[in-house]
Amino acid sequence: MLLSGTTQYAIRAVVHVAEHAVDEPLRVDEIAAALDVPRNYLSKTLHQLVRAGVLRSGRGPRGGFQLAEAPEALTLARVAAPFDDLAQRKCLLGRATCTSRSPCSAHGRWEKLSSAMLAFFGRTTIADLMAEIAERPSTAPANDRRASKATARKASPSRARPAGRTRTTP
């Protein structure tokens, strides 16, 4: 795999949180069920994302996970960082020191692709991956305005919560 399983969990989880934890935090159980991923393992993974400043968490009733920043600010590189050293892929043959000064035999040919990959992870954001759910072109917004999500407010809560007063980002 290109990314470790844990990193894939992390990206999918953060996208899911970004999409569904708009009003109130989302609990691990819901995320794990939605992604079909082991609950306790995901819990640990999410906690690492909290420490990395990608998510925020709270315990007890009304606890759960939310984004710590706007999805447009969360690059895949940031989400993957705690689990995967992406820069390591710069050398195809795994040499720790593979520079243009001391290149491995594949260096010159691989360089362009590896830079493109790093750029991809550095530029693609969680918001980019949310696009397809957000899109709802009934009124046909021309290009990529996923802001239209605002119209479809509050996608049906998968599990009925006591439905207390809605807390809007305390």
Add this chain to the structure above:
Amino acid sequence: MLLSGTTQYAIRAVVHVAEHAVDEPLRVDEIAAALDVPRNYLSKTLHQLVRAGVLRSGRGPRGGFQLAEAPEALTLARVAAPFDDLAQRKCLLGRATCTSRSPCSAHGRWEKLSSAMLAFFGRTTIADLMAEIAERPSTAPANDRRASKATARKASPSRARPAGRTRTTP
């Protein structure tokens, strides 16, 4: 890592064989020493390459490993195939079925890069990675000329062989 450690061994080993096993086969001990990888593990790895039709092997005195085909015919994809399912990297999030019909959230954005990667492995050959030793541009290429090594043809054989009659590809 992008490629598994074993795959990296395999590529480096095949390049080494291509460069040094021109007259007579090369023994595992020499390859393992040159690459600084565990001998028996490499032996097993090389054997898989034999079964894959990348290398040829022989036992006993005058045994060892040679290329089974011209280095121009050996793509990285072929060398990596026994160890690594490169096509699996087509989906960033690891979904088995991730097509344009049923795409993961990253599909559209990742597609171009993943195809470029597959193309790279399908087109780059062992000969390409030998280039720097093979090249002998006595007419001075301006920058980055590590090719000057090439002038010192046939780097000293690390271990003296009985030096019998040279057998040229039977």
Add this chain to the structure above:
DNA sequence: CGAGTTTATCATATCCACATGATAAATGCA
């Protein structure tokens, strides 16, 4: 043939990513 050399293969060992289950700690609320 028989001795020596070299790959092929087998039986284990080690390490790490991934996962599980139980318990602790924090939080909200009646």
Add this chain to the structure above:
DNA sequence: TGCATTTATCATGTGGATATGATAAACTCG
């Protein structure tokens, strides 16, 4: 305050990639 809820953490298990060491099988050559 005390109970229910939810994350945090700990102890442990499992499987596969990576290695190791020993033995078997094939080959060369005197």
